[in-house]
Amino acid sequence: MPKKQPEEPFEPKGTIVVMAIFVVTLIVLWGSVYYILISRGVTL
Amino acid sequence: MTTKPIIEIDPYEKTWMRISLGLLVVFIIMVGVAGYALGFQLPASETRVNPQTVATDPNSPWSNPGLRELAPGKYEVYILAQIWLFNPREITVPVGSTVTFYVTSKDVQHGFKIQDTNINMQIIPGYVSTLTHVFDKPGEYPYICTEYCGSGHAAMFGKIIVEP
Numbered sequence: 027m028p029k030k031q032p033e034e035p036f037e038p039k040g041t042i043v044v045m046a047i048f049v050v051t052l053i054v055l056w057g058s059v060y061y062i063l064i065s066r067g068v069t070l
Numbered sequence: 071m072t073t074k075p076i077i078e079i080d081p082y083e084k085t086w087m088r089i090s091l092g093l094l095v096v097f098i099i100m101v102g103v104a105g106y107a108l109g110f111q112l113p114a115s116e117t118r119v120n121p122q123t124v125a126t127d128p129n130s131p132w133s134n135p136g137l138r139e140l141a142p143g144k145y146e147v148y149i150l151a152q153i154w155l156f157n158p159r160e161i162t163v164p165v166g167s168t169v170t171f172y173v174t175s176k177d178v179q180h181g182f183k184i185q186d187t188n189i190n191m192q193i194i195p196g197y198v199s200t201l202t203h204v205f206d207k208p209g210e211y212p213y214i215c216t217e218y219c220g221s222g223h224a225a226m227f228g229k230i231i232v233e234p
Contacts, residue, residue: 038082049089060100069111069188070168070202
């Protein structure tokens with residue numbers, strides 16, 4: 027009977043970095059558009 | 071006997087779902103703050119007009135388009151869009167003025183966007199698009215047609231001069 031290999035720890039560091047970049051980009055882009063909207067003044 | 075399938079969600083996936091949901095909630099709250107707390111309005115079509123007579127009917131404000139002073143610092147502007155010009159092409163107001171725009175078209179669909187402001191409206195024949203803006207910085211604010219309306223579309227522009 028083959029000897030069972032120990033499970034490799036699941037730590038997708040590369041994916042986490044890519045997703046973190048994605049989240050930060052999303053927040054920065056959304057935030058900059060929101061800032062432009064606010065700074066241009068209210069439409070009544 | 072049937073057994074319910076067990077769905078195992080990885081902790082990383084759970085974290086990602088929480089972040090996504092959190093961002094969505096924050097963005098929706100910010101839109102709500104802009105709309106309800108700060109008072110941002112979308113272009114409204116409050117009135118309907120007859121595009122065939124809007125420019126000629128003596129009772130129509132667009133038969134004599136231009137700036138009207140309602141009170142010191144408070145103005146309304148009636149702008150008639152047509153191929154390929156805005157009437158009037160130039161408007162002058164003092165800084166700090168609150169200006170309400172009433173824009174309509176007598177022929178085809180146009181757009182009306184004032185640079186460096188949040189005024190951006192579709193101008194549809196038969197409808198009056200309305201928005202109000204406070205010009206609190208002196209300078210020139212060009213306005214342009216944002217809807218392709220024919221060969222002279224690129225020449226369809228004007229400007230608001232805000233005097234100090």
